[in-house]
Amino acid sequence: MQKKQLLTRLDDRQANELETYINSKSMWSPITSFVEEKGLRNDYTKGDFINFLKEVKEENSMNYAVFSYYSLKNLAEALGIDVKWKFVRRKAKLRKPSDREQQKPTLSAGQVEKMVNAVKGNGYDYEKFFLALSTSYGCRRIELSRVKEKDILKDRLLVRTGKGGEVREQYLPKQIRPIVQNFEFKDRDFTVNILSDVFHDIREKAGVEKRDRMGWHSIRRGLVTEFRKKVSQTDGYSDADLFKFVRWKPNSRVEEMLSIYDNADPVEADREMFEIHPSIHYWEEN
CATH class of the missing domain: 1.10.443.10 (Intergrase catalytic core)
Known part of the structure; x- marks a missing residue:
């Protein structure tokens, strides 16, 4: 599902709020992937977000998992879903990056x-x-x-x-x-x-x-x-x-x-x- 398709399936308030929350094209990627997998609804559960974030973390870097977390938070806020995001983040096990992940290669x-x-x-x-x-x-x-x-x-x-x-x-x-x-x-x-x-x-x-x-x-x-x-x-x-x-x-x-x-x-x-x-x-x- 593309950004335009998603926005047309939301009501005017939701579409406006989602575009207000998200000011980067790249932030649409986790959202559209989530909607494609779960369907566009107004009754997502914590489990929906948790399970999706777990999958993201297993297949991508820690940075992208955290990035996806914030993107989905924007989606939930636009849809008016009351989600305790600290709980979602903890259950998704977005732990502190390992020593390897904290390496900081610098170009000379x-x-x-x-x-x-x-x-x-x-x-x-x-x-x-x-x-x-x-x-x-x-x-x-x-x-x-x-x-x-x-x-x-x-x-x-x-x-x-x-x-x-x-x-x-x-x-x-x-x-x-x-x-x-x-x-x-x-x-x-x-x-x-x-x-x-x-x-x-x-x-x-x-x-x-x-x-x-x-x-x-x-x-x-x-x-x-x-x-x-x-x-x-x-x-x-x-x-x-x-x-x-x-x-x-x-x-x-x-x-x-x-x-x-x-x-x-x-x-x-x-x-x-x-x-x-x-x-x-x-x-x-x-």
Whole structure:
């Protein structure tokens, strides 16, 4: 069942609420799979959700199981179903990730440069587009899947963040501007799963060895690691600048208030960050 088919079978209120709750195309996947398996009803039980989540967990990664949990919670809320979600999550046994699952592969500056050179010389337009965004802003996979044509402006890009961080316009540097602005979306649907395949296609072209749990976040970790070196060595920059640039959610009341009261132009702040950006120069034409 596709998203459009599901919405047409809901009443107007339910359809509106479901579209309000879900702002990412990729979040429709667990919902439509659930409805295909269980049928579209207004009387789902806890067992329906629990059993489905168990199946998801057995066949997919822990991250996708948790992702599915939140997607189904949105479905239940739209349908007006009273479900004790803590109970559902506990019964689905979405346990703490194992040590292996918590491994954090990080791409080095050299590996990132090899990937950029690989797509510049022999890459599809979408490979250049997503790698340019990833290496420039450290975009999470979910953030890449949310980029729309309307989000690309003359000298800035709207990043619809993941994990509750700040949704904000960011400066679009001249090095990647042609790649980003000339990209043709053509109604192509780049889900988070498809984006994982895109990452590994690029990795293989670059000859970068695959490691467990390597993905777009590996570029983000590498970018933050290299940025920290620059920030610590360059006058006029602080960790707070990096914090905002990579769209981290404040994890304390103090950081939250600083974020609220800081009225500096974020785009201008980004422009300054790109002056010490560790990898944006990879995209310059030789």
